[in-house]
Amino acid sequence: MVVAIIVIAVSNLFFVNMKEGKFTESRFDALMLAQEGMEAVKSISESSWHSIYLPPDGNGSKNNKGESFVYCLKNDASSWLLTDVASDCDITLNNKVYTRKIIIDNVNRDNGNISISSGSEDPSTQKIKIVISYADGKDAILEQYVTRWKNRIMKQDGWGSPAPADQAGCEALSGTWNAALSVCTAGLDNPANENGWDSYSDLDNGSGKLDTGAGSLKFK
Numbered sequence: 514m515v516v517a518i519i520v521i522a523v524s525n526l527f528f529v530n531m532k533e534g535k536f537t538e539s540r541f542d543a544l545m546l547a548q549e550g551m552e553a554v555k556s557i558s559e560s561s562w563h564s565i566y567l568p569p570d571g572n573g574s575k576n577n578k579g580e581s582f583v584y585c586l587k588n589d590a591s592s593w594l595l596t597d598v599a600s601d602c603d604i605t606l607n608n609k610v611y612t613r614k615i616i617i618d619n620v621n622r623d624n625g626n627i628s629i630s631s632g633s634e635d636p637s638t639q640k641i642k643i644v645i646s647y648a649d650g651k652d653a654i655l656e657q658y659v660t661r662w663k664n665r666i667m668k669q670d671g672w673g674s675p676a677p678a679d680q681a682g683c684e685a686l687s688g689t690w691n692a693a694l695s696v697c698t699a700g701l702d703n704p705a706n707e708n709g710w711d712s713y714s715d716l717d718n719g720s721g722k723l724d725t726g727a728g729s730l731k732f733k
Contacts, residue, residue, distance in 0.1 A: 543653035553593040616642040
């Protein structure tokens with residue numbers, strides 16, 4: 514009887530240790546997937562900030578964020594992509610299925626400091642939350658702020674109508690004619706709405722792109 518009691522006690526301890534070992538392995542994998550997800554989002558933000566600010570592909574809305582809008586990650590063998598396809602959130606690792614959700618939030622700043630309840634939106638900062646869910650454990654959550662520091666704020670994206678092809682046409686739009694390159698350019702310091710150009714302060718019209726009639730400026 515004593516031997517039987519000892520065997521049962523040791524067996525229970527053995528199975529408990531096995532269960533805890535599996536849980537620890539799953540937890541470790543979940544945390545690694547969360548870290549990988551955060552690095553992937555940073556990589557996307559450095560190559561195309563709009564994919565984060567106007568998710569998922571740079572053509573969305575800056576308002577499609579928060580807990581109600583879940584995004585996923587997809588690797589096309591050469592780079593990471595943000596998607597809104599639910600199946601892209603599922604990952605199989607070590608014979609277990611994990612779900613990785615990407616949640617993006619806009620960020621406000623008040624006197625340069627990040628603020629939840631005051632200030633104005635900072636379009637160059639986004640809050641990223643990675644949530645890893647799996648069957649036999651508690652969600653793994655990783656949160657970080659991602660900032661735009663490598664990207665240009667804006668670039669010339671094209672013309673609403675054919676670009677002026679000569680000096681007279683260029684100067685008629687308050688542009689600067691480059692005789693060597695035969696190219697017409699426009700500066701951001703032009704007065705608001707002067708001959709079709711808009712001012713720097715009016716660039717963000719909610720879509721991340723400004724069509725001025727004479728030309729188009731797009732955030733990158």
